[in-house]
Amino acid sequence: MYTKQHTIKAPVTVEGVGIHTGAISKMVFLPAEENHGYKFQRVDIEGQPIVDCDVDNVVDVSRGTTIEQDGARVNTVEHVLAALVGLQIDNVLIQIDGPEPPIMEGSSIKFVEALMEVGIEEQSMLRNFFEVPEGVFYKEDDRKVEIAALPLNDYRLTVMVDYNSPVLGSQHAALNNIEDFASEIASSRTFCFLHEVEALRKANLIKGGNFNNAIVVVDQVVNQETLDELAELFELPSVEVAEEGILNNVELRHPNEPARHKLLDMVGDLALVGRPIKGQILAARPGHAANVAFARKLKSLMLKSARKNVPTFDPQQQAVYDINQIEELLPHRYPFRLVDKITEITDKYVIGVKNVTINEEFFMGHFPSNPVMPGVLQIEAMGQTGGILVLNSVDNPSNYWTYFVGVEECKFRKMVVPGDTLVIKCELLMPIRRGIAKMKGQAFVGDKLVTEAIMTASLVKKDNNA
Structure with missing residues (x-):
C-alpha cells in the first residue's frame, strides 16, 4: 500500500448515462491538493455546490448509494469511489453536470482506465490511515448479513454471497492486495435477477439500464412472451436466455463475477468512512444498506479512537526536557x-x-x-x-x-x-x-x-x- 497521499496528474473526462436516473452526465476528475479527499461538485446547479463523500451524507441505499449535502445530491457513487480506492488515489474533485455518474458498462473499469491514462502523482503528505484497532462486527439476522473488520496492517476484503439460486449458487471473492483491484475486481459488472427488473422499473429505477451495462440473472423458467416483453422494454429486436441462465447470452468475465461485484461495491461504500482503511474485512451477503451501516460503525470507532489519542498530562511525570x-x-x-x-x-x-x-x-x-x-x-x-x-x-x-x-x-x-x-x-x-x-x-x-x-x-x- 502507498504510504504517501496521491492525486491524478491531469483532468480526465468520462460521459454516459446513469443507470437509475437515465440522465446523461459528463464527469470530470480533477487533481486536488493534499488532505482534500473525495468530493463531488454539481456544476449544473446554481452555486456549483460541493458534496463531500462522507457516510454522514448518505440519504438513500436503494440499489445504490446516494449522497447529499446542502441540497445537492449525487446518486450511485460506489463504482466511482471504488475505482479511486482501488488505485489508492486520495485526493480528487469530481465535477459532474447531472444527478448520477455514468454507469458505463456496469463496473469500475472505465473509470480505472481513464484515471490510469492520465497517471497518478505522489504527494508529500503521509496517508492518514484508519487502522482498525479491534474486532468490529455487524449483523442483520433477517437478511442473514454478517460483516466483520479485524486488525491488519494492510487492506484485504473477502465477500461471500448466497442467493439460494441454482444459477449463481454460493460464491466467494477476495482481494488480498489492493494493487490487484484494477486487474481482478474493477471489471466485474453490476447484476440483478430477472424477477427484480419489473419491480425496479415500477420503483422508477434502472431507467438507464440495459444489457450493455448490467447482468440479468434468470432464475426461473421464462416463456417467449416474457422475452418479447423484455425486448420491447429494453428496445431490442429480441432477447434470449443463455444456457447458464444469463439473459441475452451475456458472457461472464469471471465465474464468480457477481461476488466480485459485491466486493467492488463494498470497496466503494467503505470509502465513505473518510480515510484509507487498514484492516481485514469479512462480509457475508453484503449490500449497500449493510455496507453503509457498517461504514457508520467504523467511522464512529474512528472518531472514538481519535479522541483516545488526545495526549494527557500527568504533573508527576518526569520530563524528557525540563x-x-x-x-x-x-x-x-x-x-x-x-x-x-x-x-x-x-x-x-x-x-x-x-x-x-x-x-x-x-x-x-x-x-x-x-x-x-x-x-x-x-x-x-x-x-x-x-x-x-x-x-x-x-x-x-x-x-x-x-x-x-x-x-x-x-x-x-x-x-x-x-x-x-x-x-x-x-x-x-x-x-x-x-x-x-x-x-x-x-x-x-x-x-x-x-x-x-x-x-x-x-x-x-x-x-x-x-
Whole structure:
C-alpha cells in the first residue's frame, strides 16, 4: 500500500448515462491538493455546490448509494469511489453536470482506465490511515448479513454471497492486495435477477439500464412472451436466455463475477468512512444498506479512537526536557518562552506542556478584564514545541536555527484562559527532507481540542563565522 497521499496528474473526462436516473452526465476528475479527499461538485446547479463523500451524507441505499449535502445530491457513487480506492488515489474533485455518474458498462473499469491514462502523482503528505484497532462486527439476522473488520496492517476484503439460486449458487471473492483491484475486481459488472427488473422499473429505477451495462440473472423458467416483453422494454429486436441462465447470452468475465461485484461495491461504500482503511474485512451477503451501516460503525470507532489519542498530562511525570534543557535547545527567552516541559518525544511526534497563568505578561494588554490567551501565541507555543521535534532530528542541534515558514488550516476552537494547561502535540506529516518539516500541531486543554494548524518549518545551519 502507498504510504504517501496521491492525486491524478491531469483532468480526465468520462460521459454516459446513469443507470437509475437515465440522465446523461459528463464527469470530470480533477487533481486536488493534499488532505482534500473525495468530493463531488454539481456544476449544473446554481452555486456549483460541493458534496463531500462522507457516510454522514448518505440519504438513500436503494440499489445504490446516494449522497447529499446542502441540497445537492449525487446518486450511485460506489463504482466511482471504488475505482479511486482501488488505485489508492486520495485526493480528487469530481465535477459532474447531472444527478448520477455514468454507469458505463456496469463496473469500475472505465473509470480505472481513464484515471490510469492520465497517471497518478505522489504527494508529500503521509496517508492518514484508519487502522482498525479491534474486532468490529455487524449483523442483520433477517437478511442473514454478517460483516466483520479485524486488525491488519494492510487492506484485504473477502465477500461471500448466497442467493439460494441454482444459477449463481454460493460464491466467494477476495482481494488480498489492493494493487490487484484494477486487474481482478474493477471489471466485474453490476447484476440483478430477472424477477427484480419489473419491480425496479415500477420503483422508477434502472431507467438507464440495459444489457450493455448490467447482468440479468434468470432464475426461473421464462416463456417467449416474457422475452418479447423484455425486448420491447429494453428496445431490442429480441432477447434470449443463455444456457447458464444469463439473459441475452451475456458472457461472464469471471465465474464468480457477481461476488466480485459485491466486493467492488463494498470497496466503494467503505470509502465513505473518510480515510484509507487498514484492516481485514469479512462480509457475508453484503449490500449497500449493510455496507453503509457498517461504514457508520467504523467511522464512529474512528472518531472514538481519535479522541483516545488526545495526549494527557500527568504533573508527576518526569520530563524528557525540563525548562533548563529547553533553554539549551531554543533561543527564545522571556516573555517569549512558551513551552515549560517536553513529556514525550519520538522521531515522529513530540508532546509539550504550557501552563497558562494570570501572571503572563500578555494579559496586561490582551483583554485585561477578560483574560484570554491570544491565538497567535498558542500557535507560537505549538511552533516552539514542533521546533524541538525538528531539532531532535539532527546531531548537534545547537548548530541549527528552526524558522517557521508557513501556517495552514489554522483553527481556534475554544478559548484558553488563566489556569488552563495546554498540552501540545506536533506530529510530522512527512519525513523531513532538505531541512523542511511539515507537521500537524494540536493544542488541548483536558480532552478538548482548542487549537490546530498545519505548520511548515525550515531547519537552517548556523553560520558560526558570522
